[in-house]
Amino acid sequence: MSGQEPNAGGTPPPNVPDLTQLVRDNWLKFLVLGVLMVIGGTIVLVIPYASSIAVALVIGLVLIVVGVLQLWHAMQVKEWGGFLGQSLVGIIALVGGVAIYYNPVAGTEALTLVLSAVFIAQGVAQALFSFRLRPHTSWGWILASGIIAIAAGLMILLDFPASTGWALGLVAGISIMFNGWSYVAIALAAHKKA
Numbered sequence: 138m139s140g141q142e143p144n145a146g147g148t149p150p151p152n153v154p155d156l157t158q159l160v161r162d163n164w165l166k167f168l169v170l171g172v173l174m175v176i177g178g179t180i181v182l183v184i185p186y187a188s189s190i191a192v193a194l195v196i197g198l199v200l201i202v203v204g205v206l207q208l209w210h211a212m213q214v215k216e217w218g219g220f221l222g223q224s225l226v227g228i229i230a231l232v233g234g235v236a237i238y239y240n241p242v243a244g245t246e247a248l249t250l251v252l253s254a255v256f257i258a259q260g261v262a263q264a265l266f267s268f269r270l271r272p273h274t275s276w277g278w279i280l281a282s283g284i285i286a287i288a289a290g291l292m293i294l295l296d297f298p299a300s301t302g303w304a305l306g307l308v309a310g311i312s313i314m315f316n317g318w319s320y321v322a323i324a325l326a327a328h329k330k331a
Contacts, residue, residue, distance in 0.1 A: 160327040168324035174317025181310035188306030193245040197237030204231025242301075249293060249301045252308065256290030259283075 160167060181188040207227030211220050237244030263283030270276040293300045 164324045164327040171320030178314030185303040185306030192305040200234030253293040260286030
């Protein structure tokens with residue numbers, strides 16, 4: 138844009154709120170959100186089977202919405218040349234979402250296998266990456282993270298189909314709790330500096 142000086146860093150450009158001040162001004166809201174997320178994550182961990190079904194239903198709903206949007210998008214860009222591919226992806230997402238909603242237990246089983254495969258693949262990728270970083274001092278942490286991910290994936294896979302009763306709920310609960318604790322930490326740090 139002509140006539141404006143580029144931002145050299147250090148200060149946010151005009152019309153962009155200072156996030157640090159925003160958090161300080163709203164620290165109590167962040168704290169309440171964090172506490173509610175920790176409580177919610179704990180509830181999810183206490184009832185993992187129901188939580189696993191709920192996670193599957195939410196993913197099913199997301200797939201339905203994505204499928205419909207993908208099909209709508211394919212219809213809008215017929216001339217683009219990606220019509221067939223876009224339509225195919227939309228149909229697969231839509232059918233997958235409806236199938237999960239029609240039979241959430243089977244959907245939970247399928248998603249549990251996907252979760253296991255993702256953990257194993259991520260763990261292998263992290264382990265291989267750690268060996269490339271080996272001269273650096275922190276390579277061991279990345280290797281340990283990869284080994285833990287592989288172990289988690291194998292634990293879910295080797296306990297299948299029983300793992301469908303706890304795996305998705307456990308992962309969702311831990312994720313929600315950690316997000317909650319991060320909001321609590323941000324809020325308390327902002328309150329100290331306020």
